[in-house]
Amino acid sequence: MAASNEPWPRSKRPIAATFRDHVSVIRDSVRFTSRRFGTSLLVWLLIGTAMSLPAGLYLIERNIEVISRQWDSLNSFSVYFKVGASEGDINELVQQIRSHSDVVTVTTVTPEEALNEFSSYKVIMDAMTLLESNPLPASARVAVDDQLSLKRLSDVALQFGELGVVDEIVVERAWLQRLQAIDEFISRLGWVLGVLFGAGAVLITAASVRLALELRLEEIKVLKLVGATNAFITRPFLYSGAIYGLGGALVAAMVLSAALILLEAPLGALWSSYGQMVNLQGDEPAFYFGLGLVGVILGVIGGLVASNQRLREINID
Amino acid sequence: MSKIEFQRVTKRFQGGGEALKDVSVVFPEGTMTFLTGHSGAGKSTFLRLLLRTESPTRGQIFVNDVNIVKLPVRKIPAYRQNLGAVFQDHHLLSERSVYENVALPLKVAGMREQDVARRVRAALSRVGLLEKERLGTRALSTGERQRVGIARAVVNRPKVLLADEPTGNLDPDLSRDIMTLFEQFNQVGTTVIVASHDRELIDAMGFRIVELASGGVICDDDSTNLDKWKDGSV
Ligand SMILES: Nc1ncnc2c1ncn2[C@@H]1O[C@H](COP(=O)(O)OP(=O)(O)OP(=O)(O)O)[C@@H](O)[C@H]1O
Ligand SMILES: [Mg+2]
Numbered sequence: 387m388a389a390s391n392e393p394w395p396r397s398k399r400p401i402a403a404t405f406r407d408h409v410s411v412i413r414d415s416v417r418f419t420s421r422r423f424g425t426s427l428l429v430w431l432l433i434g435t436a437m438s439l440p441a442g443l444y445l446i447e448r449n450i451e452v453i454s455r456q457w458d459s460l461n462s463f464s465v466y467f468k469v470g471a472s473e474g475d476i477n478e479l480v481q482q483i484r485s486h487s488d489v490v491t492v493t494t495v496t497p498e499e500a501l502n503e504f505s506s507y508k509v510i511m512d513a514m515t516l517l518e519s520n521p522l523p524a525s526a527r528v529a530v531d532d533q534l535s536l537k538r539l540s541d542v543a544l545q546f547g548e549l550g551v552v553d554e555i556v557v558e559r560a561w562l563q564r565l566q567a568i569d570e571f572i573s574r575l576g577w578v579l580g581v582l583f584g585a586g587a588v589l590i591t592a593a594s595v596r597l598a599l600e601l602r603l604e605e606i607k608v609l610k611l612v613g614a615t616n617a618f619i620t621r622p623f624l625y626s627g628a629i630y631g632l633g634g635a636l637v638a639a640m641v642l643s644a645a646l647i648l649l650e651a652p653l654g655a656l657w658s659s660y661g662q663m664v665n666l667q668g669d670e671p672a673f674y675f676g677l678g679l680v681g682v683i684l685g686v687i688g689g690l691v692a693s694n695q696r697l698r699e700i701n702i703d
Numbered sequence: 704m705s706k707i708e709f710q711r712v713t714k715r716f717q718g719g720g721e722a723l724k725d726v727s728v729v730f731p732e733g734t735m736t737f738l739t740g741h742s743g744a745g746k747s748t749f750l751r752l753l754l755r756t757e758s759p760t761r762g763q764i765f766v767n768d769v770n771i772v773k774l775p776v777r778k779i780p781a782y783r784q785n786l787g788a789v790f791q792d793h794h795l796l797s798e799r800s801v802y803e804n805v806a807l808p809l810k811v812a813g814m815r816e817q818d819v820a821r822r823v824r825a826a827l828s829r830v831g832l833l834e835k836e837r838l839g840t841r842a843l844s845t846g847e848r849q850r851v852g853i854a855r856a857v858v859n860r861p862k863v864l865l866a867d868e869p870t871g872n873l874d875p876d877l878s879r880d881i882m883t884l885f886e887q888f889n890q891v892g893t894t895v896i897v898a899s900h901d902r903e904l905i906d907a908m909g910f911r912i913v914e915l916a917s918g919g920v921i922c923d924d925d926s927t928n929l930d931k932w933k934d935g936s937v
Binding site for chain 2: 612
C-alpha cells in the first residue's frame with residue numbers, strides 16, 4: 387500500500403472545528419496577555435515607538451503632498467496689496483497685469499473675501515474679532531502661461547513688485563519646488579525608517595512570542611504527542627503576535643494623534659500666512675485602520691519567525 | 704484495528720549502546736500483547752519508535768502496511784491521532800485541570816465541546832477520577848496522574864493503544880482494573896501493547912508476552928522470533 391493513502395482514518399476536521407479553535411485561541415491569547423499585562427504593555431510601548439516614527443513621517447509626507455498639490459497645477463504668483471490701498475489704484479494695477487502677454491488670468495481677492503476664507507477656522511476668527519478692523523490685505527492671484535519657466539515666472543512677478551500699491555509678491559512655485567524636494571526626502575526617509583523599524587517591531591514581537599513559547603514548552607510537547615499539527619500548535623503564538631502588534635499600533639496611533647493635536651494650531655497659523663488653509667491629514671479612520679493592519683501583520687510575522695524557528699528545534703521525548 | 708510489524712529494527716542512541724538490536728516482531732491486528740523485561744531492556748524505546756518520537760537506526764516499522772519510519776513529518780500528526788499512548792512519565796500539563804488534560808486529544812481532533820465533555824467524563828469514570836475533573840494535576844497522587852494519562856490515551860478511542868508501565872504506581876487492585884480496561888478496549892478491536900515489568904500481573908492476564916533483554920527479544924509465546932534468536936541469526 388502506498389504511503390500516500392494512510393490506512394488509519396484521516397482526521398477530517400470540519401471548518402467549524404477550525405473556527406472553534408480560533409475562537410478559543412483568541413480567548414486564551416487575550417487571557418494570557420492580560421495575565422502578563424506588565425510585560426505586554428512594555429512590548430506595546432516598544433512596538434508603538436518603533437511604529438510611530440515611520441508612520442509620523444508618512445503623515446508629514448502626505449500633508450506636504452496635499453499642500454503642494456494645491457499649487458501644483460498652478461503656474462502663478464500672488465500679489466499682496468498694501469493695507470489701505472485704494473480700490474482705484476488696485477484696479478488700475480490689475481488691468482496693467484492683465485495686459486501682460488504672459489498672463490492668463492488674474493483673480494482678485496478683496497479683504498472681505500479673504501476674511502471669509504478664514505471663517506471656518508474658529509481660532510483665527512476668534513483672534514480676528516479682537517481687532518476692530520479687517521487686518522487682511524487685498525490680493526490678486528495671477529496665473530501665467532503654463533509653459534513659463536520658473537526663472538521667467540519670477541521675472542514677470544518681480545516686474546510688478548516695484549509698483550507703489552504692492553506690498554509683497556509671492557511666487558509659490560519657488561518654494562513649492564523646495565517643498566517637493568523636502569517631501570521626496572521625507573518620503574525616502576520614511577521608507578528607510580519604515581523598513582528598519584518594521585524589522586525592529588518584528589524582532590520585538592518575535593522575542594516576546596519566543597518568551598511565551600518557552601513558558602509553554604511542556605504544553606507544546608504534549609500537544610505534539612497527542613497528534614497536534616504545527617498549525618494548531620503555532621496558532622496561539624500567531625495570535626499573541628497579532629495582539630502585540632495591534633497594541634503597538636494603538637500606542638503609535640495615540641502618539642500620532644497627540645502630535646497632530648499639538649501641531650494643528652501652529653501649522654494652521656503658518657499656512658494661513660501664505661493665504662492658504664490646510665486641514666491636517668491623518669485624523670481619518672482609514673489611516674488608523676491601516677496602522678492597525680500593519681501592526682497586526684508585523685506581529686504575525688514576528689510570531690511566525692519565533693514559532694517556526696523554535697518548533698523545528700523541539701524534539702519530543 | 705491495526706497490524707504492527709517490526710522488521711529487523713535496531714535503535715542506537717548517540718553516545719549510548721544499542722537500546723534495540725535487530726528486533727523483528729509482529730502484532731496482528733486486534734491483539735493484546737505485553738512487553739516485558741528488566742529495566743533498561745528497551746521497552747520504552749520500542750514504544751517510542753512506534754509513536755515516531757524516535758526513529759530507528761536501522762530496520763522498518765509497519766503499521767497497517769505503511770512504513771512509519773518513512774512517514775513524512777507532516778503526516779505524523781494524523782498518524783498519532785489514531786494512537787493512544789500512556790507514558791511512563793505521564794506527560795500531563797501541570798497547569799491544567801484533569802478535565803483539560805483528558806480533553807486535549809479531542810480538542811486537537813477538532814471535536815465539538817458537548818461531545819468532548821461526554822467523552823472526557825466517560826473516560827474519567829472508567830479510571831475512577833470523575834470527581835477530580837476540576838483539580839489541577841499537581842494536586843493528584845502519582846497513581847492518580849497515571850490514571851489521568853490512561854484516560855487521555857483512551858478518550859479518542861484509538862485503533863492502537865500503547866502503554867508504558869501504566870500500572871507502575873498503582874496498587875494491585877487498581878492495576879488489575881486498569882489492565883481489565885485495556886482488555887475491554889482490545890475486545891472491541893483495538894491493538895494493545897502494554898510494557899510492564901510486573902510479571903505476576905501480566906502472567907495472570909493470560910495474553911501474549913514478548914520479553915526483551917538488553918535490546919533483543921528473548922522470549923515470545925509466538926516463539927518464531929525466539930527460535931531465530933536461539934539460532935544466533937538475530
Ligand atoms: N535518549 C537516550 N539516549 C541515550 N540512551 C538512551 C536514551 N533512551 C534510552 N536509552 C538507553 O536505552 C536503553 C533502553 O532504555 P528504555 O528506556 O527503552 O528501557 P526500559 O525497558 O523502558 O526500562 P524501564 O523499565 O526502566 O523503563 C537503556 O540502556 C537506556 O539507557
Ligand atoms: Mg521504560
